[in-house]
Amino acid sequence: MKKAVMKIECPFCRGKAIVSYFTKKIPNFGNVLFTTIQCKECKLKISDVMQLDVKEPKAFVAEIKNEEDLKTKVIRASSGTIKLKEFGIEIEPGPLADGFYTNVEGVLDRCEARLKAVLNSPISQAQYKNAKKIFQKIKAAKQGKVKFTIEILDPFGNSALIGKNVKERQLTKKEIAELKTDIIVFETKRKKK
Numbered sequence: 080m081k082k083a084v085m086k087i088e089c090p091f092c093r094g095k096a097i098v099s100y101f102t103k104k105i106p107n108f109g110n111v112l113f114t115t116i117q118c119k120e121c122k123l124k125i126s127d128v129m130q131l132d133v134k135e136p137k138a139f140v141a142e143i144k145n146e147e148d149l150k151t152k153v154i155r156a157s158s159g160t161i162k163l164k165e166f167g168i169e170i171e172p173g174p175l176a177d178g179f180y181t182n183v184e185g186v187l188d189r190c191e192a193r194l195k196a197v198l199n200s201p202i203s204q205a206q207y208k209n210a211k212k213i214f215q216k217i218k219a220a221k222q223g224k225v226k227f228t229i230e231i232l233d234p235f236g237n238s239a240l241i242g243k244n245v246k247e248r249q250l251t252k253k254e255i256a257e258l259k260t261d262i263i264v265f266e267t268k269r270k271k272k
């Protein structure tokens with residue numbers, strides 16, 4: 080798992096940026112390439128993950144019922160959509176979407192941090208009340224006190240949930256068409272349909 084670093088021109092400000100990358104074998108998933116682009120000049124930081132083996136458009140779903148289930152692994156590429164429907168949260172893909180490898184608790188941490196920022200921004204009272212409610216529900220969920228489902232869909236097959244309660248299936252053509260795909264694709268080899 081050697082880390083390699085390469086100097087590049089920042090894709091945003093054309094300053095001096097670096098790309099660092101390494102591959103890691105993730106059990107029950109495959110070889111994954113982790114990349115991070117960082118630019119000191121414009122403070123850009125984008126991370127992403129990419130499956131290097133067989134890729135299929137897939138959806139994964141897991142029911143989280145207790146603290147143990149919170150350890151379910153989550154690989155989220157910038158092309159993956161995460162749905163936490165009981166919280167009304169959807170993490171969508173995009174050119175600046177972050178790719179990460181964490182567990183369900185880590186995803187809740189990210190949502191919590193995001194909500195904290197929302198709560199500290201100028202929003203209406205109704206929005207504040209709603210955000211606060213979700214914030215508290217996430218806190219309880221992190222202690223294993225709330226049952227919920229987590230779903231991840233990725234038309235490029237770079238994202239997954241890994242754990243014993245995980246169910247996986249192929250994405251339907253309709254689902255693939257409905258998913259947001261306004262993302263930058265770095266892949267050179269794309270599977271022909």
Ligand SMILES: [Zn+2]
Binds near residue numbers: 091095122
């Ligand atoms: Zn830059």
